[in-house]
Amino acid sequence: MKRDLRRLAAALTAAFLMFSVSGMRFYADEETQSAELAENTADSEQTAETSPALPPPSEPSEETEIFSDAESESISANSDTEADVSNNPITTSGTDFTADVSSAVISKSWGQSFVLLKEDFAADRITENSQVIIDYAINSAEIPADKLDANGELIESPVELIVQSWSEPNSPVSNASGSIWARVAPVSFTKKQAVFNYSDMIAAYGTNDFSNVDALNVGDTDIASMKCRGFTITNVLPPSDTYSAGSGINELIDISQAVPSNGYNEVLRLSAKDFDFTRITAETKLIVRYNMSQYSSSCPVALLIESEKNTTSPKAVNSGKFNVNILADSFNTQEAVFSCQGIVRAYGTGDFSQIDTLVFAGSGTNFVVTSIEFSDLLSEGLRSKLPDSRGEDDDITDTPSGETEYDMTNMMIISSIVVVIFGTLAAIIIIIKNKDKK
Numbered sequence: 404m405k406r407d408l409r410r411l412a413a414a415l416t417a418a419f420l421m422f423s424v425s426g427m428r429f430y431a432d433e434e435t436q437s438a439e440l441a442e443n444t445a446d447s448e449q450t451a452e453t454s455p456a457l458p459p460p461s462e463p464s465e466e467t468e469i470f471s472d473a474e475s476e477s478i479s480a481n482s483d484t485e486a487d488v489s490n491n492p493i494t495t496s497g498t499d500f501t502a503d504v505s506s507a508v509i510s511k512s513w514g515q516s517f518v519l520l521k522e523d524f525a526a527d528r529i530t531e532n533s534q535v536i537i538d539y540a541i542n543s544a545e546i547p548a549d550k551l552d553a554n555g556e557l558i559e560s561p562v563e564l565i566v567q568s569w570s571e572p573n574s575p576v577s578n579a580s581g582s583i584w585a586r587v588a589p590v591s592f593t594k595k596q597a598v599f600n601y602s603d604m605i606a607a608y609g610t611n612d613f614s615n616v617d618a619l620n621v622g623d624t625d626i627a628s629m630k631c632r633g634f635t636i637t638n639v640l641p642p643s644d645t646y647s648a649g650s651g652i653n654e655l656i657d658i659s660q661a662v663p664s665n666g667y668n669e670v671l672r673l674s675a676k677d678f679d680f681t682r683i684t685a686e687t688k689l690i691v692r693y694n695m696s697q698y699s700s701s702c703p704v705a706l707l708i709e710s711e712k713n714t715t716s717p718k719a720v721n722s723g724k725f726n727v728n729i730l731a732d733s734f735n736t737q738e739a740v741f742s743c744q745g746i747v748r749a750y751g752t753g754d755f756s757q758i759d760t761l762v763f764a765g766s767g768t769n770f771v772v773t774s775i776e777f778s779d780l781l782s783e784g785l786r787s788k789l790p791d792s793r794g795e796d797d798d799i800t801d802t803p804s805g806e807t808e809y810d811m812t813n814m815m816i817i818s819s820i821v822v823v824i825f826g827t828l829a830a831i832i833i834i835i836k837n838k839d840k841k
Contacts, residue, residue, distance in 0.1 A: 498641060500524060502634040509630045510623040515565070517621040517631035526566070526616035527744060528640040530751065532717065534590075535564055535599040537621055538633030543594070545627035560592040561629055564599045565620035566608045574609035583608060586622075614744075638717065640744075641753050652782055656775040664703070664765030670772055673761040678777075679784030680755040686779035689741040691763065693770040702734040703768035706741055708750055709760040718751035 502519050510516035516539070541561050552558050566585040571577050576585065585607035589597035605611045623629040656678065661671040691704045706729040713719035718727065729749040731739040747753050763772065 498639055500528070500636045500639045502636075504631050504634050507621075507631040509628055510621075511625075511628050513622060513625050515620045515622045516562075516629055517634060519619040519634060521617050524619070524636070525642070526613035526619065527748065528642065529601060529604070529613055529636060530638055530640060530748070531601050532638040533601045534637050535604075535619070536633070536635045536637065537562055537564065537589075537597050537599070537631060538595060539597070539621070539629050539631050541594060541626075542628040547626070550626050557592065557594055557626070559624065559626060560589050560597055561594070561624055561626040562592070562597050562631075563588060563622050563624055564597075564604070565622050566604055566613075566616055567618040567620055568608075568615050569617050571608075571610075571615040573612055573615070576607075576609035585609070640747050640751075652780045653776060653778045654780055656777070658772055658775055661763070661772045663769070663771045665769055666767055667705075667765050669762055669764045670704075671763040671775070673763070673775075675759055678761075680758045680761075681784035682781040683743055683746070683755055683777070684779050684781060685743055687743045688778045689746075690738055690774075690776045690778065691741075691772065692738040692774045692776075693772050695736055695768060695770045697769065698736065699768040701766065701768075702731040702739050703766055703770050704731065704734070704739045705762075705764040705766040706731070707762040707764065708746075708758055709762060710757050711759055713757045715754040715757050716751040 502517075502524065504517050507517040539562055546557070546561075550557060550559055564587040566583065566587060568574075568577075568581070568583040570581045571583050572581055574583055577583050585604075587599050587603050587607045590600045590603065591598045604613075608616070621631045621634065656673060658671060662668070664670050689706070691706075693703065695703060708727050708729065710716070710719065710726075727749050729741055729746055732742045732745050733740045746755075750758070763775070
């Protein structure tokens with residue numbers, strides 16, 4: 404009997420050791436798999452961040468004839484508008500606008516083939532990262548020999564972009580009635596496509612304020628007959644009607660912590676913890692009222708946006724850090740007014756969820772803020788509807804609930820088996836000792 408009990412104790416001890424080793428291997432495997440999964444995930448995220456996003460494929464044009472029957476034969480060699488523009492500095496990231504050019508006509512002798520009116524596209528959506536890309540077809544038979552190089556390529560652009568305004572009071576190139584007919588040359592061109600830069604548009608128009616632009620025209624340069632086949636503007640701001648509609652709610656900001664401006668110092672900081680910037684709508688105006696001690700020919704208030712980890716604005720730099728100055732739409736000796744469009748133009752996007760702080764500062768003039776007011780706000784913003792976010796420094800790894808439940812179940816089963824074995828082993832040892840005493 405005593406020998407049998409000793410054998411049973413030895414067997415239970417061996418089983419206990421086997422379960423212990425198995426448990427250690429199980430958790431070691433789990434740790435290894437978790438580490439491999441984390442490493443693979445990190446590699447995938449790094450690949451996603453460093454790999455450039457490919458632009459969506461363009462659909463082939465359904466248009467088959469662009470000129471009259473007499474002209475179509477001479478232009479047949481150029482009827483394909485898919486141009487090789489691999490060397491053109493075209494930016495493909497961001498939001499692009501593509502116009503409907505079905506109304507385009509054949510243009511000759513400094514005429515216009517296509518007109519994009521303000522009601523179809525507001526030119527103040529154009530940013531410093533924008534380019535205008537115009538696709539077209541030309542009648543090669545009409546090109547003079549002195550307009551071609553030895554390889555038969557054009558040495559002058561057959562198209563031009565014309566920025567037009569009927570009432571622009573802020574440009575030095577405006578005529579007496581305020582009209583502007585600003586002709587822009589492309590930065591690159593072929594027989595099928597031309598690319599125009601934002602900086603050249605500003606130089607021709609006389610100002611970077613395109614709010615009074617009434618039309619963008621595609622014209623020929625009297626080299627050959629031309630018809631516009633495509634019109635795209637890259638990296639534009641979203642249209643104002645995509646923002647939230649105004650609700651009519653006006654709200655005064657607490658200025659109890661504001662300090663006087665003695666030149667260029669910070670006057671007040673408005674944090675996202677105190678104000679939800681996603682409440683701003685397309686109709687919102689930010690009105691800063693003040694008392695000035697002296698006259699200023701420029702806006703006395705400098706308004707800046709700060710964002711530490713920004714993933715929404717194309718203008719964010721240095722690992723998402725963002726700091727930009729917003730120009731006032733209007734100002735006088737008593738107040739400065741900033742519009743939603745002005746904020747979007749400076750910030751680069753209408754998504755304000757990652758704005759951390761608005762900074763009110765002086766721009767060289769002494770003044771005292773008397774009130775700060777937002778107009779036409781939403782009653783509730785997007786931040787209040789989002790769950791609390793965790794920062795990278797929290798060092799918290801989220802685990803799917805199914806995996807957590809599975810791991811907990813395994814732990815409970817193994818723990819129960821170990822307790823039963825250990826308890827049985829202890830009981831046998833006690834019995835053996837009692838037998839020995841007897």
